[in-house]
Amino acid sequence: MNKTQLRPIIIVITIGVALGGLILAWDKNPSPTVVDTITKATTFKGTPKKREGKVQSYPSKGSMGGKLFTTDGFGVEVTIYEEGTQPQFRLYLYENGKLLSPAEAKVSITLTRLGAPAQLFRFAPEGNYLIGDQMVEEPHSFEMKITAERNSKTIYWNYDQIEGRVEMQDTTLKSNGIEIITASPATIKPTLTLPGEIIFNHHTLVKVVPRMPGMVTSVSRHVGQQVKKGEVLAAIESPMLAELRSQYLIAQKRLKLIRTTFERERQLWEEKITAKQDYLAAQEMLGEAEAILHLALVKLRSLGVQPESSHSGQNLARFEILAPISGLVISKAIALGVTLKEDQEIFTIADVSTVWTAISTYPKDLNIVKVGQKAVVNATAFNVVGEGKITYISTLIGEQTRTATARIELDNKDGRWRPGMFVNAKLVIEEIQVPVAIRANAIQTMRGKSVIFGRYGKYFEMRPLKLGLSDEKMVEVLKGFSAGEQYAAGNSFAIKAELGKDNTSFDH
Secondary structure (H helix, E strand, C coil): CCHHHHHHHHHHHHHHHHHHHHHHHCCCCCCCEEECCCCCCCCEEECCCCECCECCCCCEECCCCCEEEEECCEEEEEEEECCCCCCEEEEEEEECCEECCHHHCEEEEEEECCCCCCEEEEEEEECCEEEECCCCCCCCCEEEEEEEEECCEEEEEEEEECCCEEECCHHHHHHCCEEEEECEEEEECCEEEEEEEEEECHHHEEEECCCCCEEEEEECCCCCCEECCCCEEEEEECHHHHHHHHHHHHHHHHHHHHHHHHHHHHHHHHCCCCCHHHHHHHHHHHHHHHHHHHHHHHHHHHCCCCHHHCCCCCCCCEEEEECCCCEEEEEECCCCCCEECCCCCCEEEECCCEEEEEEEECHHHCCCCCCCCEEEEEECCCCCEEEEEEEEECCCCCCCCCCEEEEEEEECCCCCCCCCCEEEEEEECCCEEEEEEEEHHHCEEECCEEEEEEEECCEEEEEECEEEEECCCEEEEEECCCCCCEEEEECCHHHHHHHHCCCCCCCC
16 A cells, blocks of 8 residues: 555544544533632532533632632632621632733623522722622522633633532421421511519509507408408407497487477477477477487498497497408408507408519610500419500619519409519510511521521522511511522421531531
């Protein structure tokens, strides 16, 4: 075979060898890799992809601690800087390993996240780097496309970073007790919880006094006993009462005698046997006797003594002190043989069918605590719950406690509330309609932040939240989640536990 015949064969073989080398060098599906970035910067992990017909090696660690993407000697190092500022992209440019001026190339980054539209970052020179025009929101879990233009040439790098994401099937959700809920507008009823104590209703406290002097002969009731209205509390012997009863009995007998005389004089006058002046004199005496008896009766009744009990054969000096109301005896200052004054306080009785809750209100809360406000009162020692309204707020701040006192009246016909019990009062501040709210039991804490796990197809992904108003059931979301998005509620801790198994997922 001559040289002319060999030449086409040699060309074909050469071309085949070259194509084989290119095919081997072209790696379309390299395995994922995990790399570090600068302090407090995000770890990137993912797969480099095809870019303008060139073969791209795995990104390496740059001199600034970020992720370095290079093609034909030109490189872009990507960092997410968080030292004393909100997370932001900082890019460094290189040529054959040497740092370039940030004005040497035009770079942009497009981030695509689960459940959100693409986010385009543009960059401007600052110092020796390019800085992004917006904050890099957490979580730092996204598909990233880097576009660099330099010397009339455009280079692309694609990279995926996964953070705070876990895949769960429906059967796994059900077995773990995880519910899928949709975020939506809601009515939030914020509450303010304040400490307090059950006290007696001062409007139903009655101080018992004997109303006449005398010596104590018996005591029937004691502190802590329940009494009914009209029950005998104690008895005394009073010379004053004996005299008043004697006056009443004398006036009663005198009136009876004078009435008999008057009836006789009237009959004699009507029969024209006696003169009219005798009849008129008898009539005048009858009026005086009636007035004297009425005065004696008034004196007895003012002391609580019924006139029908004032009869002969009775101990005229004995006086029974009766309970003026039904209630609980909470104090006693009386003993056998003691001589009492008429105004001496000997018993205190409290009607405990209603009680007060004295709530300690701090000065910072006085502008939101109002008369008429609804409140739910819970005992701290055991399960007793009641509802009421604020009826009074003191105008003075206590010198020792530095708090004002708000008063809540509670029904206590069943005797559940006992004065001296410590309680917590939850006050409903107001009802507020918010555009986005989530269940309180869906919120977890990760890296010191409140997060929720959004549902996107078969994946759950962590979403840091900025929270607002809350009540016992719902929490307002100010930032980080939108109405219409689905999230995990119920036993969402199971997702947090699953994420905790992946140590590389949160390498910041």
